[in-house]
Amino acid sequence: MGRFRPDIIFSAAITLDGKLATRTGDSKLSSKADKNRVHKLRNNVDAILIGKNTVKLDDPLLSTHNLKKKNPIRVILDSNATIQNNSRILKTSPKIPTIIAVGERASKKNLRRLEKFPIQVIICGKQKINIKKLMGILTKQGIKKILVEGGGATNWAFVKANLVDEIIITITPYLVGGVTATTLVDGDGFATITKSTKLKLKTGRRIKNEIVLHYKN
Secondary structure, three states: OOOOOEEEEEEEEOOOEEOOOOOOOOOOOHHHHHHHHHHHOOOOEEEEEEEEHHHHHHHOOOOOOOOOOOOEEEEEEEEOOOOOOOOHHHHOOOOOEEEEEEOOOOOOOHHHHHHHOOOOOEEEEOOOOHHHHHHHHHHHHHHHHHHHOOOOHHHHHHHHOOOOOOOEEEEEOOOOOOOOOOOOOOOOOOOOOOOOOOOOEEEEEOOOOOOEEEEEE
């Protein structure tokens, strides 16, 4: 953790072979018990962050599903500002605080479209979003803890920038295969094990047919 950026926690359910979803984007992996655990985890963070691919594939709500609790701020990485008007994120933006981070090359037309919604748009980075810079901006807004529930590309951006403090992973009992199926971390990847990110296993817990692993940096 750095004073100039929030704590970053990765949260995901993966298959035994490390996939976040099948090759067609089916990501319904978690049991009901695990979904409840994730909602409790969301209650303890200031923001939840995902990338545009997750919005497109899953159309998530990213809420705590608990009306008594305040929902974390939703942060969407969307360099070209292409999030659809009918996405659940934009539809619920009057009720749940939402930030869309875009790049400098996002079209004026797309930015004007987003102005119709009660959201905050942060322009950060040129073609791609500058993750480190964005974390600094979010810190200044009082965000101290972020849950990253991204896909392989978003997760790689954080790993590459050495911005992962904790990982809480549920291993589900499925083998799905697929060369094109998204994994926990995609992107270019590290060339050698010595250069890669190594974490310490803090706890491992079995919940029926799943295992929840908690790692810290």
